[in-house]
Amino acid sequence: MRQEVRVxxxxxxxxxxxxxxxxxxxxxxxxxxxxxxxxxxxxxxxFDYSVPASMSxxxxxxxxxxxxxxxxxxxxxxxxxxxxxxHGGTLTPLRRVVGxxxxxxxxxxxxxxxxxxxxxxxxxxxxxxxxxPRHAAAEKQPTVPAAEPARWDAQAAAAAWADHDxxxxxxxxxxxxxxxxxxxxxxxxxxxxxxxxxxAAATLAGGRGSLLCVPDGRDVARVSAALEDVLGPGHHVALxxxxxxxxxxxxxxxxxxxxxxxxxxTRAAALAPVHDLGLxxxxxxxxxxxxxxxxxxPHAREVLLLxxxxxxxxxxxxxxxxxxxxxxxxxxxxxxPLRATRxxxxxxxxxxxxxxxxxxxxxxxxxxxxxxxxxxxxxxxxGLEQGPVLVQTPRRGYAAALACDRCRTPCRCPxxxxxxxxxxxxxPPVCRWCATxxxxxxxxxxxxxxxxxxxxxxxxxxxxxxxxxPRARVRTSAGDRVLAHVDATPQVVVATxxxxxxxxxxxxxxxxxxxxxxxxxxxxxxEEEALRRWSNAVALARPGARAVVVADPAHPAVQALVRWDxxxxxxxxxxxxxxxxxxxxxxxxxLTAEPGALDDAxxxxxxxxxxxxxxxxxxxxxxxxxxVRVPRGEGVALSRALGELQRVRSARKLDPVRVQVDPxxx
DNA sequence: TTAACTGGAAAA
DNA sequence: TTTCCAGTTAAC
Numbered sequence: 023m024r025q026e027v028r029v030x031x032x033x034x035x036x037x038x039x040x041x042x043x044x045x046x047x048x049x050x051x052x053x054x055x056x057x058x059x060x061x062x063x064x065x066x067x068x069f070d071y072s073v074p075a076s077m078s079x080x081x082x083x084x085x086x087x088x089x090x091x092x093x094x095x096x097x098x099x100x101x102x103x104x105x106x107x108x109h110g111g112t113l114t115p116l117r118r119v120v121g122x123x124x125x126x127x128x129x130x131x132x133x134x135x136x137x138x139x140x141x142x143x144x145x146x147x148x149x150x151x152x153x154x155p156r157h158a159a160a161e162k163q164p165t166v167p168a169a170e171p172a173r174w175d176a177q178a179a180a181a182a183w184a185d186h187d188x189x190x191x192x193x194x195x196x197x198x199x200x201x202x203x204x205x206x207x208x209x210x211x212x213x214x215x216x217x218x219x220x221x222a223a224a225t226l227a228g229g230r231g232s233l234l235c236v237p238d239g240r241d242v243a244r245v246s247a248a249l250e251d252v253l254g255p256g257h258h259v260a261l262x263x264x265x266x267x268x269x270x271x272x273x274x275x276x277x278x279x280x281x282x283x284x285x286x287x288t289r290a291a292a293l294a295p296v297h298d299l300g301l302x303x304x305x306x307x308x309x310x311x312x313x314x315x316x317x318x319x320p321h322a323r324e325v326l327l328l329x330x331x332x333x334x335x336x337x338x339x340x341x342x343x344x345x346x347x348x349x350x351x352x353x354x355x356x357x358x359p360l361r362a363t364r365x366x367x368x369x370x371x372x373x374x375x376x377x378x379x380x381x382x383x384x385x386x387x388x389x390x391x392x393x394x395x396x397x398x399x400x401x402x403x404x405g406l407e408q409g410p411v412l413v414q415t416p417r418r419g420y421a422a423a424l425a426c427d428r429c430r431t432p433c434r435c436p437x438x439x440x441x442x443x444x445x446x447x448x449x450p451p452v453c454r455w456c457a458t459x460x461x462x463x464x465x466x467x468x469x470x471x472x473x474x475x476x477x478x479x480x481x482x483x484x485x486x487x488x489x490x491x492p493r494a495r496v497r498t499s500a501g502d503r504v505l506a507h508v509d510a511t512p513q514v515v516v517a518t519x520x521x522x523x524x525x526x527x528x529x530x531x532x533x534x535x536x537x538x539x540x541x542x543x544x545x546x547x548x549e550e551e552a553l554r555r556w557s558n559a560v561a562l563a564r565p566g567a568r569a570v571v572v573a574d575p576a577h578p579a580v581q582a583l584v585r586w587d588x589x590x591x592x593x594x595x596x597x598x599x600x601x602x603x604x605x606x607x608x609x610x611x612x613l614t615a616e617p618g619a620l621d622d623a624x625x626x627x628x629x630x631x632x633x634x635x636x637x638x639x640x641x642x643x644x645x646x647x648x649x650v651r652v653p654r655g656e657g658v659a660l661s662r663a664l665g666e667l668q669r670v671r672s673a674r675k676l677d678p679v680r681v682q683v684d685p686x687x688x
Numbered sequence: 689t690t691a692a693c694t695g696g697a698a699a700a
Numbered sequence: 701t702t703t704c705c706a707g708t709t710a711a712c
Binding site: 053055056058060062064065068069070071072089090091092093094107109110111112113114673675 | 709710711712
């Protein structure tokens with residue numbers, strides 16, 4: 023039996039060898055350099071395969087191929103065709119060319135290599151983000167060019183940017199093929215999707231493409247509508263993950279074929295193969311949605327800035343908030359400020375501060391405290407006579423977590439120790455994990471029976487406001503029930519940060535509740551993030567509207583909001599972070615693994631001399647994390663050392679260590 | 689998955 | 701010293 027198996031294996035081997043010898047290889051450039059989709063870091067290099075004559079035409083650079091790799095069939099991309107190989111042994115032939123479409127351009131292949139290096143990951147991981155899964159039916163359809171040339175209205179574009187000190191010069195540079203780079207901070211109420219669309223139109227009028235990245239699908243839809251309006255139909259595509267595989271691939275092909283040269287999309291679009299790229303832009307770059315959650319965790323802003331440098335394009339980093347990273351671009355002189363004039367800002371919105379800091383913290387669990395101060399009520403009431411009003415409340419749901427009102431011990435379910443939460447005004451608290459109602463809760467620490475809600479959700483805020491304004495319509499927008507738009511009729515719109523609907527004509531008033539809650543988060547970016555969220559809500563107001571933030575008026579973030587000086591806040595943030603050796607003046611990387619593997623990784627790691635290793639500190643699932651920190655100038659060396667670590671560890675089959683360069687949170 | 693390589697043990 | 705074998709490694 024065993025004998026037979028061996029004989030048949032030997033025969034199969036002979037057959038294969040005979041076939042290989044018999045199949046003629048291509049006459050011109052018989053070698054294909056292939057990027058193989060292998061999961062191991064140390065295999066992230068090019069491999070040469072011979073090209074059978076039958077595939078010589080199809081195996082162009084950029085096409086997908088199937089190859090035999092270490093016994094398995096593996097996917098790969100042809101990077102180039104060459105006359106000879108440096109590989110000593112005989113080359114395995116390509117097995118199959120998958121489709122005729124060159125989906126990996128040399129530009130994107132180079133970019134993927136740079137992104138992989140920067141984030142200490144593999145090119146294959148980056149390309150999984152860059153190239154959507156193939157959809158054969160979509161590949162057969164040709165991309166139809168736009169029926170009419172793109173519109174270019176220099177006056178309309180100038181008008182859209184007129185409120186900015188250097189807006190016209192920026193547009194002119196785009197139009198003339200220049201590479202201006204700016205950190206953009208518009209006034210509240212600015213129709214930023216339209217401004218972006220005009221920037222793309224100016225770039226296209228000069229013969230170049232644009233790549234615009236925004237945080238989420240709603241923003242993509244807004245910019246897409248503005249592009250359609252400004253450029254005319256058929257000149258741009260919107261790339262989002264939610265589009266579905268066929269549409270996603272079809273739109274990707276429209277870009278990779280060069281038929282559409284203006285692209286708006288979410289984070290993965292930063293790697294889109296736009297032809298003749300002239301402008302990269304990222305909007306609201308502080309939004310954590312722009313940080314990719316899959317390895318190697320690239321951030322869309324950083325990918326776009328790498329592209330701007332590699333491809334010599336213009337760059338626009340904008341938002342109503344301002345990140346320390348954007349401020350750092352100004353500080354180093356890499357970008358210039360592009361700001362709304364002070365006169366415009368003054369005309370748009372007045373931001374006031376109401377209430378003392380601790381009112382919200384001390385109120386009782388049924389919300390009878392003065393969470394919405396009288397002054398704020400007055401502003402809402404006045405606003406409701408003009409149109410819709412927006413109320414931002416930090417967290418979704420009725421009430422997040424409950425605590426003992428005497429000793430502040432968090433309430434735990436007596437049955438399963440899960441967190442308790444209120445689900446309605448007259449019902450007892452319910453466990454979030456096992457859904458058991460806690461009929462008569464007693465604090466295990468102090469024996470108290472009273473509950474307090476440290477966080478009030480949007481549903482209860484809506485309920486409270488419904489009582490306060492009985493004649494007004496009250497709607498909520500949060501979590502999985504996000505409204506994209508509301509009309510111009512008077513109504514109260516309660517929304518969580520990031521879920522604020524756009525109001526037709528803008529909100530007549532904006533109220534920001536529980537501001538202390540955003541500021542109390544234990545996070546490196548808590549302040550910047552709070553200011554960003556408030557700013558995005560205030561920016562939805564109509565010209566002449568009033569905004570009220572219920573917060574401590576002395577807090578620097580609150581003051582920056584009132585003055586609409588987010589870039590100034592970001593500048594101070596840069597200073598503070600430099601003193602604390604935090605990004606962007608420093609480069610951080612985190613390593614997460616089982617304690618043993620982490621120990622071992624640290625002995626293998628050869629970081630630049632100035633590196634500090636902080637930790638290890640325990641994280642979830644019994645794993646530990648260390649943070650490695652270097653001055654920014656040594657960031658490249660740190661990335662290289664981390665990449666080398668991953669290659670060595672994968673070659674030796676050691677336990678995996680998760681490496682994140684520039685982790686968005688710590 | 690599997691050919692090539694390594695090193696250790698048995699045979700000469 | 702040579703040969704054989706099992707386990708390891710690299711992977712075109």
